[in-house]
Amino acid sequence: MSDICAILQRDIYPCLPPSLSSVLKAVPADIMSDTYEIRLRINQPLALVVPSGDVLVNSQGLPVAAPTEAYCCSREDLNRTLQIMSRNSVYALERELQQGFLTLSGGHRVGLAGQTIIEDSRIKTMKCVTSMNIRLAREVKGCADKVMPYIIADGRILNTLVISPPRCGKTTLLRDIARQVSSGVSSIGFKGVQTGVVDERSEIAACLDGVPSMDLGRRTDVLDGCPKAYGMLMFIRSMAPGVIITDELGRNEDAEAIKEALHAGIAVIASVHGRSVSEVRERPYIGELIARCWFERYIILGNQPRPGALAGVCGKKPEEVLFQAKRG
Amino acid sequence: MWLKLAGSVCVVAAGASIGFKLAMRLCERPRQIGQVISCLAALKSYINYVTMPLPEALKKCTGGMRGPVADFFHRTAQILEERGWVTPGEAIEEVLASSSGELALGRHEHEILCVLGANLGLVNREEQYKYIGMVEGQLRMIEQEAARLRDQNMKMYRYLGICGSLIIVILLI
Numbered sequence: 001m002s003d004i005c006a007i008l009q010r011d012i013y014p015c016l017p018p019s020l021s022s023v024l025k026a027v028p029a030d031i032m033s034d035t036y037e038i039r040l041r042i043n044q045p046l047a048l049v050v051p052s053g054d055v056l057v058n059s060q061g062l063p064v065a066a067p068t069e070a071y072c073c074s075r076e077d078l079n080r081t082l083q084i085m086s087r088n089s090v091y092a093l094e095r096e097l098q099q100g101f102l103t104l105s106g107g108h109r110v111g112l113a114g115q116t117i118i119e120d121s122r123i124k125t126m127k128c129v130t131s132m133n134i135r136l137a138r139e140v141k142g143c144a145d146k147v148m149p150y151i152i153a154d155g156r157i158l159n160t161l162v163i164s165p166p167r168c169g170k171t172t173l174l175r176d177i178a179r180q181v182s183s184g185v186s187s188i189g190f191k192g193v194q195t196g197v198v199d200e201r202s203e204i205a206a207c208l209d210g211v212p213s214m215d216l217g218r219r220t221d222v223l224d225g226c227p228k229a230y231g232m233l234m235f236i237r238s239m240a241p242g243v244i245i246t247d248e249l250g251r252n253e254d255a256e257a258i259k260e261a262l263h264a265g266i267a268v269i270a271s272v273h274g275r276s277v278s279e280v281r282e283r284p285y286i287g288e289l290i291a292r293c294w295f296e297r298y299i300i301l302g303n304q305p306r307p308g309a310l311a312g313v314c315g316k317k318p319e320e321v322l323f324q325a326k327r328g
Numbered sequence: 329m330w331l332k333l334a335g336s337v338c339v340v341a342a343g344a345s346i347g348f349k350l351a352m353r354l355c356e357r358p359r360q361i362g363q364v365i366s367c368l369a370a371l372k373s374y375i376n377y378v379t380m381p382l383p384e385a386l387k388k389c390t391g392g393m394r395g396p397v398a399d400f401f402h403r404t405a406q407i408l409e410e411r412g413w414v415t416p417g418e419a420i421e422e423v424l425a426s427s428s429g430e431l432a433l434g435r436h437e438h439e440i441l442c443v444l445g446a447n448l449g450l451v452n453r454e455e456q457y458k459y460i461g462m463v464e465g466q467l468r469m470i471e472q473e474a475a476r477l478r479d480q481n482m483k484m485y486r487y488l489g490i491c492g493s494l495i496i497v498i499l500l501i
Contacts, residue, residue: 017413084412087381088449091456094379125452 026061107206169308182217193242347489
């Protein structure tokens, strides 16, 4: 509980205007400790997302049932929040606004929605931000303990794809995997390898001025804010990693870079949005990698009984189930 | 007699000092406007090419400069750093209000800086670049006018200070 309170004090409250931070500071600690998202929408109640659903709070920070009694976010609240998060420098966030999110110090991702401006069929920028989703990142050391024996076999790291719907702990798991493959896992006699993390969204390492603020182990190099495809190729050419770890694959370039890494004999551990291997197999580019058996392990995460729970582990052929969580 | 002489010297000294002070302010104004313009040129580069966050850019744009103009940029940056929820416009207004004695800038320049603050950090790089460029252009025109006023009136204020005080002394004696 103290962890999340410390995270909020350190990373989140300084990024909010006094009108919002004073409300959140007054919310009971047991609610805040369960919160994994803070949602702000213009003219809508301030909502805290907890595993059981949304909690609305009034201006004194107390939970209320009726939306009319809840603290209502104003346009000024959102404008000020964006202003503080961008440090009065919206011009420095052009790429982030095009992608619809920005990352705060501490690795917390803030999703944005509003009015987009299109130029040459591409999103030029976003103006009038009307919604924000502040996703609280947590460092959970040891959350990968259960999956490490599946990822490492005979001292070799297997190419692994972590599959999970949003908000089920992909990034948290990847972070702990990075820490363990880098520092070694004594319980299975693994000494650790040079690890490269391509952190396109600055979420895995949560770098501050290029220095990771999360523990990623002593043999980890981080390319912060670098597009995955470029980053993987840069690592292959220059840093000789034993394993490359990256988040949220999706584009054709990502799939091509993964092929390059695997051809170069470098293991890859990556994540992708999805609920199951069969679902991800239907997606372009990544589906092709699965069909050709490029990955040797599939780690599937779920949100039952809690977000981040290991739902299953599959082998090279997705039909080969190595672990299946008990239902109910 | 000695008392009259001492009083006269004091009156002349006071008048001359007022005249010289006004002349110096007149001389200082175009110089400070020029400094603001060069700071804005550097700020434009830090924003457009380095995409440096505004507080850092405001600090660095003074580039070793000292004096009231550098203090103005540094204090604005400090407010933005310490109180993140304050907008650049509010920070600039606050600094201008507290440093009007040190800065030799006139009402027009104050207005231009406030308008600059209202639009600083809110738009993309391209627009920010254009906007600061426009403000620079406006300040250049004011600088020329201020230089003309300086050349025209600086000596006049000095003479007026001395001569005016001498007239007062003659009238009093």
